[in-house]
Amino acid sequence: MRVLVVDDEVELADAIARGLRREGYAVDVAYRGEDALEKARLVPYDLICLDLTMPDIDGLEVCARLRDAPPTELPPRVLMLTARDSLDDRVAGLDVGADDYLVKPFAFAELTARVRSLLRRDSGGTGAVLGVGHLELDTSRQVVTRQGEPVELTTKEFALLRYFMANPGRVLSQEELLEHVWDENTDPFTNTVRVTVGTLRRKLTADDEDPPIETVIGSGYRLIDHEPEPEPE
Amino acid sequence: MKRIAALMPAWMGSIRIRLTGLYSIVLFGLAGAVVGGIYIGLSRTLDDEPVARTYRLAQLFPTRDGFIVSEGDLVTSLTGFESAVNARALDQLRTYSFLALGLLFVASLVVGWVIAGRVLQPIERITSVARDIQATDLSRRIHLEGPDDELRNLADTFDDMLNRLDVAFQGQRRFIQEASHELRNPLAVMRANLDVTLDDPDADADDLRHTAEIVGRSTERMARLVDDLMIWARQEHLSLRHDPVEVGEVVAAVAAEFEAPALTEGVSVRHASEPGLWVMGDAAALGRAVANLLANAIRVSISGTVIDLRSGRQGDWIFVEVADQGPGIDASDHHAVFQRFWRGDKAAAREEGRSGLGLTIVRQIAEAHGGAVLLDSALGTGATFTIRVPAVPADAPTQPLRLDV
DSSP states (O other): OEEEEEOSOHHHHHHHHHHHHHTTOEEEEESSHHHHHHHHHHSOOSEEEEESOOSSSOHHHHHHHHHHSOSSSSOOEEEEEESOOOHHHHHHHHHTTOSEEEESSOOHHHHHHHHHHHHHHHHTOOSSEEEETTEEEETTTTEEEETTEEEOOOHHHHHHHHHHHHSTTOEEOHHHHHHHHSOTTSOTTOSHHHHHHHHHHHHHOOTTSOOSEEEETTTEEEEOOSOOOOOOO | OHHHHHHSOGGGGOHHHHHHHHHHHHHHHHHHHHHHHHHHHHHHHHHHSOSOOOOOOEEEEEETTEEEEEESHHHHHHHHHHHHHHHHHHHHHHHHHHHHHHHHHHHHHHHHHHHHHHHHHHHHHHHHHHHHOOSSOOOOOOOOOSSSSHHHHHHHHHHHHHHHHHHHHHHHHHHHHHHHHHHHHHHHHHHHHHHHHHHOTTOOHHHHHHHHHHHHHHHHHHHHHHHHHHHHHHHHHSOOOOEEEEHHHHHHHHHHHTHHHHHHTTOEEEEEEOSOOEEEEOHHHHHHHHHHHHHHHHHHOOTTOEEEEEEEEETTEEEEEEEOOSSOOOGGGTTGGGSTTOOSSHHHHHHTTOOSOHHHHHHHHHHHTTOEEEEEEOTTSOEEEEEEEEBOOTTOSOOOOOOOO
C-alpha cells in the first residue's frame, strides 16, 4: 500500500513516514501542498495523510483538486490531519472529500488504525484480518499465518503479501506492485519486485504444495484465491 | 435610602407597585386637600353669612282684651330652620366627598398601575433581552423602538456596549483558537516522534537521541510561544504606564543589548539619535517594541550588512526607524506581517523557535501609545520598520522632571 504524507511540519511528516514504513507501507513525503499535488499526479497513491493548514496551498484546496481530477481510476483515500478541531473545520474537510479526520496531537496507534480502516474499505474487508485460502494476515498485529502456522516475513514481504491479499485473484503487474508497495526512492528499473515476490513465494509454499502466488507469463503475478482443495485421504 | 429600602417589605420591591402607590397617594392627597378645602370654606361661609335675616315681625293675636303682640318667637324658629338646612347640606357634601374620594382612590390605583406599567414596559424588554444574552452569544440586541427618550437612550447605550463586548469576545475567541492551533503543532510533533520511536524495538541510541532533540526543539518552540502569548495577553488587558519617557535612551539601551547578538551574526548596528525625544508612555513596552524590530532585522540580515537604527522627531511625532538590508518583504505581505502567527518562512521560523507574535506585539505597543508602526519595503531592497508615537509638546508646562533612581 502506497501512502503520501503531506505536512509542512517537517519533523511531524518524517515521524509519521517512519512509523508507517515500519508498518509495511510504502511512504512518500511532501512538505508543501504543491509538491503533494505533483506527486499525486504521478503516483496512484492508496492513501494520503493530508495536513489541513499549509502555507502555500492548504489541505482543503489540495483535497478539492485531487477530487476534481482524480489521477487514477481508484482515487486515493484522504485522511485529514489538523490542529483545528472546530465543527466547521471538520465539516469543511469532509465536504471537500476527505474520508476521515484526525485532530493533532494524536496517538500514533490511532493514526495507523485509521489508515488500516481506510485501506480496508477498498479491499471490501471489514476486520483487521485478511484471509485468502490457507493464508491469514492480521494487518493490525502484523502477523501472517499459513494453515495456522506463523510465517516469518520481512516488512517488505509483509507489505507485498498485504497488497496481494487485498487484490486476490487479480493479475498484478510488476509496475503496479512497484507503484503500490515500493516508495519513490526505489529505482524503477530494479529487479527488486521479482526478487521479493520470489522469496515471499518460497516462504509461503509448503514442501508438497503448489505455490499460492503464481506467475502469469508476460503480465505479472496472481494470488490464487480459490478454496483450498480438500486434502486427499 | 438603603435603610429605607431594607425596611420595605419584599412585595414593595417592584418599582411598578411603588410608582402606583406614590401616584395614588399623591393624587388622593391632592384630591383630599381640595375637597377638604371646599368643605371647610363652605362651612365657614355658611356660618358667617347666614342666608336667614332677622325680621322684626309682629303677630297680633286677638283676645278679649284686645291684641297680644307676639314678637321674636317666629324669628328664632326661622333661624333654626336655616341652620338645619345648612347642616344638612354640609352633611351631604361630606358624604359625597368621602364617597368620591374613595372612588378616586380606587381609580387612582388602577390608573397608576396602568401608567406605571406602560412607562416600565421598555425596561421589561431591556431586562428580558439582557437576561437572554449568554456570555458566549452576544449577537442579540435590544433594538428598542419608540420616541427618542431617556429609555431609548438607555437601550441604545446597552446596544453599543454589547457591540463592543461582542467585538472583544470574538477577537478573544479567535485568538484562543489560533493560539491553541499554534500550540498543537509542536505537541503533535513531539507525540508522533515519541510514539514512533518508543514503539520501535530496534531503536538505538542514535534514534533516541534524534527523538530527544526533536522533543527539545518543540519544547523550546512552545515555551517561546507561551512567553509571547503572555506578553501579548498582558498588554491586551493591562494598561500601560503613562510616564514621561525619553525615546533616545530607550533605543540606546536596546542597541547596547543587541550589540553582541548582532556581532555573532556578522551584522553591525548603526545607531543615531536626536536628543530630547520625550513621549508619554511605558519605557519597558517601548523598549520591547524596538527590541522585537531589531531582533527581526538581525535575523533577516545577511552577514556583513548594516542595520540603521535611527530615532528622531518629525513634526508632532517621535519616530524610531529600524532599516535592514535583508531580502525585503513583498508588498502583498505588508498587511499580513503584523497579523498574529504570520511567519514569512514557516519552516525556518520553527527552526528558530519564533512564535509569529513579534510584530503583532510591536503594533500593539505602538497603537497603545496612540501611534502606529509602518513598513516600507519591497523584495530585494531591505525593510524599514518605523514606530511613531506622539511627542510631548515642547512648550508643555509639565516638562518632565527626571529623577534617577
